[in-house]
Amino acid sequence: MPKIVDHDERRRQVVAAAWRIIAAEGVDAVTMRRLADELGLSNGALARYFPAKADIVGAVFSAATDATHERFLAAGGDVLTGSKALRALLHEMFPFDDVTRREALIVIPFFDYAQHNERLQRIWQDFVELERPLLDRIFDEMVLEGTARPDLDRTTALDFLFTVVSGAQANPLLLPETGTEERLQALVESVLRALV
Template sequence: MPKIVDHDARRREIVAAVWALIARKGLDAVTMRDLAAEAGYANGALAPYFRGKDDILLAAFQYAVESTDARAERAIGDATGLVALRRLCHEIMPLDETRLLEARVVVAFWGRALHDRRMAAVHVTAVDRWRQRMAGCLAEARAAGEIRGAAPDERSADALLATLAGFQVNALLVPHTATPDHQRATLDGLLASF
């Protein structure tokens, strides 16, 4: 009887291997041979799951965004306004090992996205979705009297996104400036300014 293979599970294993390699060696060091070894497969055994390295890297980038989105949905639940906004931001911020690994993966892909329109599209779609969600939370907060600032909600959402991207970079390159406590305090200060 032929062995039944769960192709989605295998794809997730391969993506996890990409993440592990990026975390240890950086994106540029990921080779198909190393990736196969990391995933526990023979060289060439990745072909049934991905067309090549670019498709594997794209899947790893998409998975990072999807993981953040799924976590944010769970964290936000039925919350609205500033509570929902703060929870969304916390899921994007590198506050623990899981989110720090995601930041490591995402930041590694930013340079590649400059020259790969498929990766750029993943990034643009995610940022647009987060901006829209943030502006919606800010509008709810304004309607509830939680914020009174004159800045348009879209501009405030852009300030939040820029701050969160800065947290991701700083957590990787100058971690003493981006401790979880520092990130939370900075976010709270920014939200208070609204």
């Protein structure tokens, strides 16, 4: 009888293996051959799930952003409002602990890899568009509660947040002293103050 393969589980295994390699050695260490060997697959079998390295990098990035969003919801993100919701979201995006530092190790090389790959650029654009309604809701709530100025430009505020988050993820990789809980918490509070 032929072996039944759970294709979704196999994709998760490939993503998990690629994530481990990227976090430990960087995106350049991920090759189709290495992943196939690590998972006991042929190159052809791996290519059925992810035809190219860019597909794997995109899937790992998506897994990292999904994990961030799931933690935000688990922390009450679906019921928190305004500044409390933004504080909780930033806490999950900034590299406060081993989990979020590991995600930063995925996100930062994704940007480098994506600058020359239109498919990966679309993944980032889709992520931003998916986050926009949540952040628009948070901004509206902050205006109502008086923790954001009434004339807050939502587009500029969104650009500001994504720029700060990217820097907060990248900076501690090279300057570890900027990644202490105290410094990151101060940065979260400075973001909130900047919107008032």
